[in-house]
Structure formats: structure tokens, C-alpha cells
Amino acid sequence: MIRTSEVSYIPNEYEAEKASNSYLLSLAAIIAGVPVPLLNLIATFFFWIGNRKGTWFVRWHSMQAMLSQVPLVIMNSNGFWWTISIIFGDRQISSAYIAYLLTVLIINIAELVATIYTAIMTRKGKHVEWWFYGTLTNLFCKP
Numbered sequence: 001m002i003r004t005s006e007v008s009y010i011p012n013e014y015e016a017e018k019a020s021n022s023y024l025l026s027l028a029a030i031i032a033g034v035p036v037p038l039l040n041l042i043a044t045f046f047f048w049i050g051n052r053k054g055t056w057f058v059r060w061h062s063m064q065a066m067l068s069q070v071p072l073v074i075m076n077s078n079g080f081w082w083t084i085s086i087i088f089g090d091r092q093i094s095s096a097y098i099a100y101l102l103t104v105l106i107i108n109i110a111e112l113v114a115t116i117y118t119a120i121m122t123r124k125g126k127h128v129e130w131w132f133y134g135t136l137t138n139l140f141c142k143p
Contacts, residue, residue, distance in 0.1 A: 001132065002117065002118065002128060002130055002131070003128070003129045003131075004126050004127070004128050004130070006120055009045060009126055011055070011057040013126045014056070015054075015055050015058050015125075016055045016057075016122060016123050016124065016125045017064075017123065018051060018054065018056050018058045018059055019049075019060075019061035019062070019121035019122040019123075020061075020064075020119045020120075020122045021050070021090050022044065022051070022058075022061050022062040022064075022065040023061070023065050023101075023115045023116075023118050023119035023122065024119050025043055025044060025047050025065070026040055026043065026065050026068070026069060026115055027112070027115055027116070027119070028043075032042055036108040036122075038073055038077065040069045040072065040073065041066070041069040041070060041072075041142050042046075044062070044065050044068055044069050044089060047062055047066070048062040048065075048066045049066070050065055053138070054078045056143045060137055060141045061122055061128075061143050062119075063136040063137045063140055063141045064129070064130060065115075066131045067136055067137060067140075068114075068115075068130060068133045070110065072107070072108065072111060075103075075104045075107060076108070078100070078102060079101055079104045080099065082097060083101075112141055114130060118130070
């Protein structure tokens with residue numbers, strides 16, 4: 001799921017810190033934005049906007065952090081609104097609802113662990129590519 005590799009150049013301390021911060025920002029946004037799933041995507045988008053003219057290492061990791069938030073926003077929003085419709089609407093708790101929430105919980109935990117690992121490794125100057133998101137990031141972010 002995650003591949004760590006050396007980049008063709010060694011990023012300096014400042015680059016490694018900024019790249020790591022792109023992942024730490026998404027963790028902070030998760031804590032602040034649990035009731036509003038879109039907050040994570042907005043926060044990482046603005047971080048990417050602020051760093052889109054930076055070095056390749058920082059741009060690349062800012063883009064990957066942002067892209068990884070898109071499916072989470074969709075899944076978390078669906079779960080949030082499904083829960084709201086059960087609480088305030090006429091829908092009932094079903095086995096499909098419970099299965100969906102468990103799936104979303106597992107995916108969120110996996111993303112949380114991957115984000116922490118990636119933040120640590122990029123802070124050390126290592127290049128970490130996530131499955132799917134790394135390939136997608138390579139399409140958008142050229143050296």
C-alpha cells in the first residue's frame with residue numbers, strides 16, 4: 001500500500017519539514033473537522049495552493065496529501081448524512097448502515113496510520129508513495 005524510496009536528490013531540512021507538515025495538517029484538520037468532513041479537503045487544498053510553486057518534494061507531498069482526502073470526504077460525508085437521516089428522519093438502522101460505518105471506520109484508521117507513517121518518513125527526507133494516490137500524484141506533479 002505504501003512504498004518508501006529515496007528521491008534523486010536529498011531534500012533539505014526545510015523541504016522535509018514542509019512536506020511532513022502537509023500530512024500533519026490533514027491530521028489536525030481531522031481532529032478539528034470531525035463533524036464537517038469537507039474541512040480536511042479544504043485545509044489540504046489551501047496548503048497545496050500555498051506550496052504549489054515550491055520545490056518538487058514539497059509540491060508532490062502536498063498534492064498526495066490533498067488527493068488522499070477526496071475519497072475520505074465522500075465516504076465520511078455519506079456516513080454523516082446517513083446518520084443524520086436516521087436521527088432526524090424516518091430511516092432505520094440497518095445492517096447495510098452498520099456495515100458501511102464499519103468500512104468507513106476501518107478505512108479512516110488505515111488512512112490515519114498511513115498519514116502518521118508518511119509524515120514521519122517525509123520528515124526524514126524519504127519519498128513515500130501511497131498506492132493509487134502516488135500514481136495519481138505523479139500525473140499531476142512533474143519534477
